[in-house]
């Protein structure tokens with residue numbers, strides 16, 4: 264699969280019966296691995312249990328549906344938070360931002376905004392981690408590149424600079440050496 268990270272929003276209706284979830288209703292969230300990307304499905308607990316399927320889920324877990332909050336319009340433009348930065352970077356799909364994306368995800372997990380739901384070692388190296396947003400239930404799939412502690416520290420400094428506005432996204436230096444992206448041997 265080419266996409267190493269992504270965001271998948273929670274569905275508001277069951278994938279089997281198409282009925283809308285009600286607030287606090289127990290549900291099962293499922294990630295299915297497709298050729299191009301993950302597909303997310305949300306189910307009533309019983310609909311998931313009784314569905315006849317010829318495929319195996321990549322990940323699944325139980326949770327409770329939360330009705331989305333009423334959207335407040337005309338919110339003033341705010342500075343990036345770790346979460347908005349993570350969302351923007353994930354959409355960019357820039358391999359040079361891979362380490363930043365991962366460190367942002369750890370920061371949000373430590374801040375109890377994201378919950379890790381699954382972790383799968385990847386053939387190409389690294390671990391694909393599945394995070395769920397505690398409030399919105401969005402799923403973030405993020406590649407954990409297995410950074411060393413000192414590398415994490417360097418990336419964290421970069422993240423802090425990006426959040427404080429001293430580094431702009433367009434000019435941010437790539438964290439990973441370009442040689443690594445091209446598959447060249449990395450000096451150890």
Ligand SMILES: [Zn+2]
Nearest residue numbers: 277280307310
């Ligand atoms: Zn259902």
